[in-house]
Amino acid sequence: MTLATLLVVAAAVFAIGLFGVLARRHAIGVLLSIELMFNAVNLAIISIAWSRGLLAGVVLVLFGIAITVAEIAVGLALVLLASRVAKSVILDDLSELKG
Amino acid sequence: MRDVAFFGLAACLLAAAVAVVTAKSLFRAVFALSAALVATAGLYLLLSAPLLAAVQILLYTGGVLTLVVFALVVAGANTEGARWRKPLPAALMSLVVFAMLAVSARSLPPTAPVHGLKSGKDVGLLLFSDYLVPFELLSLLLLGAVFGALLLARKDRPE
Numbered sequence: 001m002t003l004a005t006l007l008v009v010a011a012a013v014f015a016i017g018l019f020g021v022l023a024r025r026h027a028i029g030v031l032l033s034i035e036l037m038f039n040a041v042n043l044a045i046i047s048i049a050w051s052r053g054l055l056a057g058v059v060l061v062l063f064g065i066a067i068t069v070a071e072i073a074v075g076l077a078l079v080l081l082a083s084r085v086a087k088s089v090i091l092d093d094l095s096e097l098k099g
Numbered sequence: 100m101r102d103v104a105f106f107g108l109a110a111c112l113l114a115a116a117v118a119v120v121t122a123k124s125l126f127r128a129v130f131a132l133s134a135a136l137v138a139t140a141g142l143y144l145l146l147s148a149p150l151l152a153a154v155q156i157l158l159y160t161g162g163v164l165t166l167v168v169f170a171l172v173v174a175g176a177n178t179e180g181a182r183w184r185k186p187l188p189a190a191l192m193s194l195v196v197f198a199m200l201a202v203s204a205r206s207l208p209p210t211a212p213v214h215g216l217k218s219g220k221d222v223g224l225l226l227f228s229d230y231l232v233p234f235e236l237l238s239l240l241l242l243g244a245v246f247g248a249l250l251l252a253r254k255d256r257p258e
Binding site: 020 | 101105109119120125132135142150151162163166167170171184193197201205216226229233240249254
């Protein structure tokens with residue numbers, strides 16, 4: 001268990017999440033993939049904090065988790081609103097949001 | 100022993116991550132995400148951050164996933180019709196990003212003696228001394244998010 005392997009695992013999870021964000025069609029699926037990417041970033045921060053002995057990294061990740069919770073709450077509220085107003089949560093059907 | 104646990108958890112994490120983005124039913128994707136988050140909590144334990152592992156399971160796996168399942172039930176349509184939107188460019192893009200990140204991770208200078216992390220008590224002390232103002236700002240952000248979510252999701256919106 002070295003820093004480099006930890007960071008490669010985090011990078012792989014981040015890339016998988018990125019694929020989900022780009023290719024998923026359901027809005028909630030995209031939100032789940034964003035969670036995955038956040039998780040990968042947190043893992044990378046903790047890995048670096050662990051290898052350097054920086055306790056501030058733990059505080060940073062705690063803040064990150066709390067902000068993610070706020071983000072997912074607002075994101076899900078937006079999805080519910082879209083399902084009521086536009087009668088769809090498939091992102092292709094919501095493309096009238098484009099300018 | 101530590102390495103076995105690490106590779107086991109990393110394999111679980113990667114498998115669950117793949118399941119999150121490929122599962123046809125979004126309910127399965129949610130449960131795969133919870134598996135990925137629990138595996139990450141295990142990695143936090145290995146990295147000597149038990150406090151974070153606890154927060155991860157309580158907040159993410161407990162709170163967020165309940166919220167997502169609730170939204171799935173209310174919003175309906177848990178299948179997506181046609182499977183992907185432009186899967187090939189998306190896969191190419193994420194492969195490029197992964198290659199860039201992995202190369203830069205490999206080129207980091209190795210820190211031969213790993214320092215490790217101190218206990219949760221020190222995290223608490225740090226949080227309420229050096230990071231007190233960001234901590235209080237965070238509570239404002241959470242309050243704003245709650246009000247915003249309520250305002251967006253309520254049924255009888257005043258026009």
